Amino acid sequence: MSLEECVGLRYKLDKAADDNFDEIMGALGVNYVLRKLGNLVTPVMELLRDGDEWTVKVTTVVLNTVTKFRLGQEFDNVTPDGRRVKTTVTREGNKLFIVERGDKVFKSVLEFSPEELVTVGELDNIVCRRSYKVIK
Numbered sequence: 001m002s003l004e005e006c007v008g009l010r011y012k013l014d015k016a017a018d019d020n021f022d023e024i025m026g027a028l029g030v031n032y033v034l035r036k037l038g039n040l041v042t043p044v045m046e047l048l049r050d051g052d053e054w055t056v057k058v059t060t061v062v063l064n065t066v067t068k069f070r071l072g073q074e075f076d077n078v079t080p081d082g083r084r085v086k087t088t089v090t091r092e093g094n095k096l097f098i099v100e101r102g103d104k105v106f107k108s109v110l111e112f113s114p115e116e117l118v119t120v121g122e123l124d125n126i127v128c129r130r131s132y133k134v135i136k
């Protein structure tokens with residue numbers, strides 16, 4: 001299975017498969033109100049590609065984000081909670097590896113399949129796992 005097969009698919013968060021999201025947001029320094037709001041929304045994520053440029057779109061009823069990048073090239077990024085970070089995205093098969101460097105280093109992996117997207121984020125010995133299902 002290749003990552004290209006997942007381009008254009010839309011994935012919706014499966015709330016039942018959400019683990020340690022609030023804890024990792026707190027460790028990143030996200031304020032209480034934004035953390036609680038983040039726990040209420042059910043994001044939809046989409047991966048797009050135009051030549052060498054990749055895009056990850058995240059849509060919620062509160063906030064929409066669009067992150068564009070080229071694999072292996074560091075770029076300035078503002079996270080949905082407002083943190084300014086240097087971000088690098090690399091790829092291995094159907095996985096995107098993301099490293100955000102700001103006050104802290106946050107690492108995440110997005111593993112795509114035609115049925116599901118699994119994200120795993122790590123910070124300070126906290127691991128957050130979230131599962132998204134394809135919207136048919």
